[in-house]
Amino acid sequence: MSLVELNLQSGLWQTLLLYDSDSGWKLDKLMDICRTLIREEELVVYFRPGNEEQLRKFLKERPQYFNYDPDEDKVSLPEHSTSTVLEECLVEFLALQVKASSGSLPLTEVTFEKYKHLLPKPLAEHMYTIYGGSLVLFLQTHPLSFIICAEGTVRLAPDFDSSSILVDGNNAEVVYFLLGILQKIGATKDKPLPVHVLLKYLPYMEKDAREFLCKEYLNNLNIFFLLNCRYFHTNKPEKCSVYPKYPQTSNYTLVAHLKQQLRVKNVATDETGLSPTEVAAKGKSSWIPAVQAFFAKAGEVKQLKRLLNGYPNVFKLQPDGKVCLREMYSPCERVWNPSLELLAVLYFAEMLKDIGSSSPSNPICFNYILSCVDSAPEEIKDYLRDAFPGLEIIDLFHLHPDVFDLSSTNCVSLRSPLAEELPHKNEVAEALSIRYAYQLMKYANVTPDLFLLCVQMAPSVVRAYCTGPTKDRLHSVLESAKKLSACTVNERSTVVDDFRALFSGSARAATMQCNGARVSVATVETAIGLQPDSLSMELIHGELLRKRRWRQKESAKNSNSSGVQSGTGDTTPV
Known part of the structure; x- marks a missing residue:
């Protein structure tokens, strides 16, 4: 574009903004206005009588800046361009x-x-x-x-x-949605979340808020965070990382616990609520050490109010001082099942072991965890959809800090000692990478985009191999993993299969005894942890451990004939 054309485009744009008209301007009238405002000789020629066609052509070539209606010969600024x-x-x-x-x-x-x-x-x-x-x-x-x-x-x-x-209700919904994600996945000043990862969560946003973000911000989170700086901190204007600006507790388990208690009491509307004293009393009786410690301090009511005010996306304080949830949920008395929560925790624990995320040194991203819900046994899947819908499933991991480690941003693993990694040859790195992808494919549809997120926190040898400079290496690893999966389709026993077998026996009857019946609040409150009376956790662990060991032996036999092994035989499980 020449300098003259750039100046003409700028002049027309400014004129249409200054002389705003809902119905637009007739071309001849717009030319009259421009002749009085624009004095540059090289531009005036466009607005002289007889040059209408030249100006029309200029406008039609720039639909991003101008809306030209040929039927009425009118010009206006395009809405939401x-x-x-x-x-x-x-x-x-x-x-x-x-x-x-x-x-x-x-x-x-x-x-x-x-x-x-x-x-x-x-x-x-x-x-x-x-x-x-x-x-x-x-x-x-x-x-x-x-x-x-x-x-x-x-x-x-x-x-x-x-x-x-910024005062639009949909803008607040976008703010609250993004705040909720950043809080759940542990984004802080020291561990901010890259915006490109945050984009992966946008499909979980409500439709109206999603359309608002697209229409008013062009789906550009960099612009959104710039204008909503009251709530968010970013480290740079482009390709930034972000964390919440609001005062935060260092342990989101507190928030997850309070949400759960309010849901159990069905405090989900403005007409109901719990007083800070009632909430504090429940916190003191919690089995979670971090919650007990928070409410054991002097002045717990004052601390509680500060905590609640720091999470406007989660809690509301009513004029009478009572606490309720900002978002409406289905009544917990119809969906809460402590036994099924226990099984959900055990299911994810066994799954994390199976894919190699058994210690904080090898966590897996929550993007993958969310993709795994559909592969869970039906009883667990149905329960999760009711009690922990959508992104709320992340709260499940926060509610069981004795089992899961969430010290890495946007990641989870089992709470086990850090595993020491040994050096590997490149051919072993390839085999481990393929095996890693194969394990992930057992529980979710792993796209290249999702696999790239997963390998960022994979064992260093897998991460280095998959993110290396070789062209299309990610796709190559995934294709090899698919071939391995196809070759072992009859032997692909997973944690899902183990749990289905578990449900077919006496454990199913014990677990499902609460289904179809209203669970009392007292039962729920005493069984929030891994201690429900209706199941023996030791029995379940023992049965699953036996099945896992058998599966590992079978897998070792199959790997000898699959071609995916190192020349030395050193195939340390990922």
Whole structure:
């Protein structure tokens, strides 16, 4: 695009913003307006009578910036186009700068150089393309949002907040959704989460909030976090990592416990609630050490209120001081089953052992865990969908800190001693990588995208091999794992099979005795941990251990004929 065309595009855009019209402008009327505003000789020629067709052609070639209606010969700004959305986001950004200056920002401080390092690339490019980097010109183009005062300052228009996207209810839903994820997966200042990983969770967002994020922010989380800096911290404008800004507890288990207690009591509406004293009393009787320690301190009610205020996406404090949940859940009395929760915990524990995530040195990402729910035995799967729907399943791991380790951001493993890793030859690294992918495929549909996330926390030899510079190595490993899976389809016994066998015996009857009946609150509260009376955990562990050892022996036999082994025979399990 030539400099003249760039200036013409900028001039037309600014004119349409200044002379806003819901129905658009007739082309001849727009040309009249431009002749009075635009003085540059090389641009004036476009607006002279007789040059209408030349201007029409210019407008049609730029649908991102201009909406031309050939039937009515009208021009307007396109609603929700990329450029229109970027313009509105820049308005919101500068409004935040004005508010940060106590409502009055000196024009001498409004410079592109001052702010460009804060802006994600799309916003910076739009500002430079349309306004040549002049923020003062930008402010002048938005008289309905900004007031430039005679003393050389800029203020917000009186009714600005009423039209701001930041006060939209859907914006709050997006904020609460993203806060919830970051809190659950343990993103902190020291361990922030890369935004590209956070994007993988967006399909779990409610439809209206998801559409709002796409329409008002172009699905760009970098822009969203910039404008919602009240809630989030990022380390840079592009390809950033993020963590919650709100005061957080160092242990999300506290939050998961309180949520569970409120759900058990069905405190999920504004009409019901528990007093802080009642909540504290339940916390003191919890079997979880971290919860006991929190409520054992002096001034626990004051601490509790501070904790609740730090999680506005989870809790609400009513005017009478009672606590309730912000989100509506199905009544727990109809879905809570302590025995099935125990089996769900044991199922994931056995699965983590099977895929090699038996210690904090080799955790697995929650993206993979979420993909595994559908492969669980029906009884466990149905229970999880009711009691821990969607992303709530992460709370299950927080509620059992004696079994699971969540010290790595967005990852989980069993709480076992760190395993020492030995050096491996490259051919062994290939075999281990294929075996690792094969194990993951037992429980989920592993796409290249998901596999890349998983290998980031895999054993170092697998991680180094799979992320090496060799082209298409990830795809090669996955294809080899699929072939191995096909060769051993008849021998692919998994934890799922073990649990199904377990359910076919007497344990099934013991486990399902609560199904179809209302579980009392007292029963639930005494069986929240791994101590339900209806099942013997030692018996289940023993049975599963026996099956796992048999499966490992069978797997070792099969690996000798599968071709996926090292020349030395050193195939340490991943």
